[in-house]
Amino acid sequence: MKKSTWFKWGYLLIATMIVVGILSLFRNRAHQSIVIGSKNFTESQVVSEIYAIALEKHGYQVTRKQNISNSVVYNALKTGQIDLYPEYTGTIVQAYLKKSTTGKSAKQIAQLAKNGVVKDGLTTLKYAPGNDSQGMAIRTSVAKKYHIYTLSELQKQASKVRLVSQGEFDQRSDALPGMNKLYGKYNFKSVKDYDDSLKYQVVDAGQGDAFPVSTTEGQLTETNKYTVLKDDKGLWPAYNLVPLIREQTLSQNPKIATILNQVDAKLTTKTLMQLNRQVDVDGQNYRTVAKHWYQENFKEGD
Structure with missing residues (x-):
């Protein structure tokens, strides 16, 4: 065989190995476990577990890191210790971005939150109607x-x-x-x-x-x-529940947005109250509460 032919086959083999390696890398990333966090109070724990169940039902591997201190959870997301967790639009704007929410609507606060976290390599999905204000x-x-x-x-x-x-x-x-x-x-x-x-x-x-x-x-x-009581003059801003997620995680797993947006659409203020009650008043385990709620609201394959 001519020397030039050997070189051609060699280059082809190397190129094939590179392509296979890249495809393998993407497959591995797609199957990496999604690490879901929560803060250390009931509502965050329940919603975090609902997110975890929803992703598992759609074939994702999920690792749970719940009960993270409020003071460190945002940094845990920024540094990649977790991939996503349930947050609140008002908290993002006031606590993390140090901006005012005075006179702003729920939609405006949510947009401020989404725009503001980009600098940290993060993004928000659609916010829920549930308002923990x-x-x-x-x-x-x-x-x-x-x-x-x-x-x-x-x-x-x-x-x-x-x-x-x-x-x-x-x-x-x-x-x-x-x-x-x-x-x-x-x-x-x-x-x-x-x-x-x-x-x-x-x-x-x-x-x-x-x-x-x-x-x-x-x-x-x-x-x-x-x-x-109704806050009829609008003193308190909206604190709508919203999934906060790493941009890298979402780009590698874009279907997460559709899955969690479907979940959040059903999490009204009344629903969150009922979920909290089952844990804080009735004494049920938050994981059991989350599982039952998901089963009641989503059919297999949704």
């Missing part, structure tokens, strides 16, 4: 007695209402001071601070009437006992 609740019996269903009505009737608070809420600019500034001074009948974990016990014991909440807390499903 700051809120104020009141005993339903008191709401009915004094016709208090908005923060404006609470301000007018504050002298008849006992506030069950925490020291932090009394001082944060976006909490009671913010309410005083936007709605007018709240001259509550009394203001007493308790540990946040005790607030429902205090209210149920009749020792207080109104109290700060996150709007997806499971106890709030008991509308006969508690009424969430």
Whole structure:
């Protein structure tokens, strides 16, 4: 065989090996385990598990890294320790990007979040209708007695209402001071601070009437006992649930967007409240709750 022919076959063999190697690399990447994280509270754990189940049902290998501290989870994503986790649009803008959400709609906040995380090699998918925002609740019996269903009505009737608070809420600019500034001074009948974990016990014991909440807390499903007041002047921004994911992970696994967007579309505020209730009030395991919810909402192959 001529020398030139050997060279041709040699080049062909090398080129073939390179192509096979590249294809193998992409196949391996496609089958790498997707590492899903969560923060260390119920709602994040449940939603993270729902994401994991959804991806597994579509053939992805998933590794779970749940219960990550709020203070480090974003950095864990940036540095590639995890690939994605459930976050909130308002948290991204205010806590990570250090930008204001004042006067902005849920859509505008979500867009700010999406644009802002690009510098860190991250992106957001579609945000859920579920909004885990700051809120104020009141005993339903008191709401009915004094016709208090908005923060404006609470301000007018504050002298008849006992506030069950925490020291932090009394001082944060976006909490009671913010309410005083936007709605007018709240001259509550009394203001007493308790540990946040005790607030429902205090209210149920009749020792207080109104109290700060996150709007997806499971106890709030008991509308006969508690009424969430409407923030009628828009003091508190939207904190819509949203998958936060590494750009590299998404580019290698583009179908993740479709899968998780379908999940998030069903996660309303009411749904999140019910999921939280099953864990925090009924005492069920969050993984069991997530599994049952997914089975009820998605057929095999969806």
